[in-house]
Amino acid sequence: MGEFNFSVILDAIRRSPDGLSRVELAGIVGLAAQTVSNICRRLLNQNLIVEAGKYGHGPGKPRTILKLNPAGMYAIGVHLDPVETNYALLDLTGAVAVHRTLPARPDGEPAEVIQSIAAEIESIIVEAGIDRSKVAGVGVAAPGPIDGAEGSVIKPPHMPRWGRVELREELHQALKLPVLLDKDVTAAVAAEIWAGGLSGTGSFAFVYMGTGIGAGLVLDDDVVRGSSGNAGEIGHIIADPDGPPCDCGRRGCVKVTCMPENILAEALKDGITAVTGLKDASLQESMAALSKAAADGDAKANALLDRVAERFGTAVSVLTNLLDVDHVVFGGPFWLHFEAKFLDKLPALLNELSVISKVHGLEVVGTSVSHEVGAVGAACLVLEDTFGPNANSLVLAEGE
Ligand SMILES: [Zn+2]
Known part of the structure; x- marks a missing residue:
C-alpha cells in the first residue's frame, strides 16, 4: 500500500511540470497531509524529486514547490528492427538525454546481436556520465509477434536466423539490469502517453x-x-x-x-x-x-x-x-x-x-514525440513500469 501511494504521488508530480506544493498534492491524490509529507521526505531522500523554490503571499507560511528531479533516475530503450537499431536514454522526466541509431544486422546470429546491443547500452551509460545504479532498466521494443509472459520474440520479420528467442532473459544476463520486452507499437503508445x-x-x-x-x-x-x-x-x-x-x-x-x-x-x-x-x-x-x-x-x-x-x-x-x-x-x-x-x-x-x-x-x-518513437517508447515502458500509477517494480521499495 505504501508503495502504491509512492507511485501515485510521484505520478502527480510528474504530471505537473511547474511543480506542486505538498498541500496541492494532498488535494490531488486524496491522502492525509501527514502521509503526503512522509512520502515526499522519502522521495527527496532518494533524489527522485527536488524542492524548487517557494511561493505564497499574504498570511500563512509560503509553500515549497516540489518537482521531479530529471537526474533522479534514467531508463534506456532499444528498438529492434531489421533495418536499424535505435537507442534512447531518457531522464526521469522523459526527456531524451542520449540517442543513437545504428545499422541493424538482420543476418546476424541472435546471440551475437544481443551481445552487441548490451555493449552499445554499456557505452551509452558511459557517454551519459551517469551512475549505473541510476538506470531503472532497459526496455526493448520488438516487431510482433512476441510471447509477453516469456519475454520472447518469435520469428521477427526479415531476421531469418531468429526463431523463438528469449530476448528479455538473455539481455538481462548480459547486462544485469532489469529488462522489459513489448511490441514496437505498444512502445510507441507508451511514448505518446509519457511524452506526447x-x-x-x-x-x-x-x-x-x-x-x-x-x-x-x-x-x-x-x-x-x-x-x-x-x-x-x-x-x-x-x-x-x-x-x-x-x-x-x-x-x-x-x-x-x-x-x-x-x-x-x-x-x-x-x-x-x-x-x-x-x-x-x-x-x-x-x-x-x-x-x-x-x-x-x-x-x-x-x-x-x-x-x-x-x-x-x-x-x-x-x-x-x-x-x-x-x-x-x-x-x-x-x-x-x-x-x-x-x-x-x-x-x-x-x-x-x-x-x-x-x-x-x-x-x-x-505523433509529437521527437526522435525515434520505438526506442523512446521502450524507455518509457520502463518509466511506466517503475514509476507509473500501476508500477510493478521494486526501485522505489529499496534504499529507504
Ligand atoms: Zn491477409
Whole structure:
C-alpha cells in the first residue's frame, strides 16, 4: 500500500511540470497531509524529486514547490528492427538525454546481436556520465509477434536466423539490469502517453508506420496489450477489396496494400519517374522521393498517395468503430513521408467512415514525440513500469 501511494504521488508530480506544493498534492491524490509529507521526505531522500523554490503571499507560511528531479533516475530503450537499431536514454522526466541509431544486422546470429546491443547500452551509460545504479532498466521494443509472459520474440520479420528467442532473459544476463520486452507499437503508445502531451491522453489508436504496419491501442489512458502482448495486429484488415491476393487467402489486406514495400512496388509499376530514376535507393529514400514528387505536383505520385490514404482510411475506420477512440495518432519511421497527404485527406475520410463521428469528434494527428518513437517508447515502458500509477517494480521499495 505504501508503495502504491509512492507511485501515485510521484505520478502527480510528474504530471505537473511547474511543480506542486505538498498541500496541492494532498488535494490531488486524496491522502492525509501527514502521509503526503512522509512520502515526499522519502522521495527527496532518494533524489527522485527536488524542492524548487517557494511561493505564497499574504498570511500563512509560503509553500515549497516540489518537482521531479530529471537526474533522479534514467531508463534506456532499444528498438529492434531489421533495418536499424535505435537507442534512447531518457531522464526521469522523459526527456531524451542520449540517442543513437545504428545499422541493424538482420543476418546476424541472435546471440551475437544481443551481445552487441548490451555493449552499445554499456557505452551509452558511459557517454551519459551517469551512475549505473541510476538506470531503472532497459526496455526493448520488438516487431510482433512476441510471447509477453516469456519475454520472447518469435520469428521477427526479415531476421531469418531468429526463431523463438528469449530476448528479455538473455539481455538481462548480459547486462544485469532489469529488462522489459513489448511490441514496437505498444512502445510507441507508451511514448505518446509519457511524452506526447495532450495526444497521449484519453482513448486513441496509434498507427505505427514502420517496415510493417501495426496499431497500438489506449483505452481510457490504459495501454491495451491483450493476453500475450500482441493486441493491434492489423495486417489482415482489408484495406482495398479489389487489391492483390494476400497469403491469408483474401484480397487487399493492409499487409499487401499499405506497407512501404507495397507502395514502392506500385510506384515503380506506375512509372513515377522520381522513384524509377533512383539507383540503389533504400526504402526510406524511395518513399522520400515519392512524397517530394507528390508535393511538387507530380500527378501520378499524388494519385498513388491518394489511394494509399484511402486504404488507410478504410483500415483505420475498423479500429475507430470497434474501439470508440477519440483520436488517431500516426507515427513510426515512415510517417514523415505520408504526413502531408494523410493530414489533408484522412480526417474527412475517417469521419465519413466512423459511426462515432456522429457522437464526438475524431481527430487525426501526427505523433509529437521527437526522435525515434520505438526506442523512446521502450524507455518509457520502463518509466511506466517503475514509476507509473500501476508500477510493478521494486526501485522505489529499496534504499529507504
Ligand atoms: Zn491477409
